[in-house]
Amino acid sequence: MHTPVTVNQAELPEEVQDLSAVDWLRMYRLMATIRAFEEQVNELYLSRRMPGLAHLYIGEEAVAVGVCEALRPEDTITSTHRGHGHCLAKGARVDRMFCELLGKAEGYCRGKGGSMHIADPESGNLGANAIVGGSAGIATGAALSAKLRGTDQVSVCFFGEGALGQGLLYEVMNMASLWKLPVVYVCENNLYNEYTHYRETTAGDILARPRAFGIPAEEVDGQDVRQVLAAARRAVARARRGDGPSFLLCNTYRYFGHHVGDVDRSYYRSREEEETWKAQRDPLKLLRGWMTAAGLASPEEFEAAERAAREEVAQGVAYALQAPYPDPSEVTQHVYA
């Protein structure tokens, strides 16, 4: 457990002082959308209307939103099995996300990918990946590509701390550092590799790993979107300048099970731990608390944002539920380009 802090009233980090109340409220709304989306996914799954697997991002919203806020539309991301938040934060639409989750033709992948594989090149999302650590190569390759094509695009690789166990990550960090590639490695440490605490699987000091490759690495309070955004802006600016990769270790927590069916969690974590994070370290509450104290928004504005998020989600899921499935003949389409 990290030391619980209540609303952080500290000075805003320098990198985010240019942002207005409108910007912070927009980020609040986006976090609320992700949360409402995931609550709806949970509901769909439990009511057996959604097939397959679902890994909820609730509790971790500030990481995706803070990092993606530092990006331009043409910048790229790769995501994980717990990827809905990344996709939405990079610009995916709620209705088409639900279509994909339900295997419908209007889904981002025409129903061929599902929850763990949403890709949307138009918003710069090169795809979620169901192989833990599997997208580290793709993200680093997108950065090499940006460099070879002479653009100043930046590539972000999201991964859980479980991916720290994969050799691929170290192979590509080595090359990213050697070749000064514009890539940011964002490790979302939610404390658990599935049902096992990361301290049982991860030796030594995590930050020492990227640093061994000469990659600047910093630990970030992943529940505070202001800190995430500030760190992401530092890393993205460095990448865009051509100075090479960075590594952000974002400390966070998932409120629900590893996947929707992971209900009895008592054998790997306590209810008390869960309640402490929800009560004291919630990313929406933290942002709202700070904005309220700083006089940046009224209670009505937060409620309006939450209501709008819920409505967007309700409309999106209603649309997806009645949307058509792909024609069965599509099964053999898209095997080859």
Add this chain to the structure above:
Amino acid sequence: MSTPSAAARGPAVGTVREITLAQAIREALAEEMRRDPRVFLLGEDVAEAGTPFKVLSGLVDEFGPQRVIDTPISEAGFVGIAVGAAMTGMRPVVDIMFGDFLTLAMDQIVNQAAKVHYMSGGKLKVPLVIRTTLGATRRSAAQHSQSLHAWFAHIPGLKVAVPSTPYDAKGLLKTAIRDDNPVLFFEDKMMYQVKGPVPEEEYTIPFGVADVKRPGRDVTLVATSSMVYVALEAAELLEQDGISAEVVDPRTIFPLDVETLVRSARKTGRVVVVDEGHRRYGVTAELAATIAEEAFYDLEAPVRRVGALDVPVPFSPVLEDQTVPTPEQVASVARELCGRN
């Protein structure tokens, strides 16, 4: 290693030179890199060293280290990087020094490269070529001698080329580079110095088009990569016995030119399939089954298979030479099929 007969040669248009398979590969790469700035090379010791087989010698001088990139010894890492680069507008050609090392990059090839186009509902594509080797008899033992091409032909989303001649290698590699899908391109490491006619003029060879390397009447020998030379030598031996053998080279095992294989099988009624991968669950099994399914009523005898012995490739020449199909072995199986043993 014998050279293919006249029928195996490329069309004699314009100036035709004799060049090695290594030179043919290098020419294909250089031409495609001149034509398309998105094409670049990536792999271990590909730049100044030009690979241990010297196939890429000189390319870095023309194209510079930005386009001929030496990597660390990280097969998974640089294949993954190539997949990401391919997804974002580049056309990488990766060099995996020995085909045996593909195992290190299997996730990136099978779970990533092969799946991206399909999983994204057609939105993303991976125009990637992975060049690597197959083939034994170089006295390199079990970790530098395998022929693993069958594994990749099993995976929807991948294409697999197994050229046998300099002419085919050049034309197929150019096609591979222009293809929008991941292509595994296998070169038999014992063939790099094999010479053959290659026209000066530019040409490409489409995938999925088999080539009859030698026409014949009595038995069909379907052979891949360097096994084409084994089959051609077997055909010479058979001719001495009055048996006319047709040698068919699929050139790509996926896509597969079923039509040409079946046409030949129907004509001769007898088929031997030869491939240097292990016999069990291998390319020979797939080709034999396909021919049996499609040409059953025209066959005079069951389709026979000749593949590598199902053992890890041993070092000692006395042992290793027993593991690879030989012309004598192929001829003997063909004679049996023709009732002439």
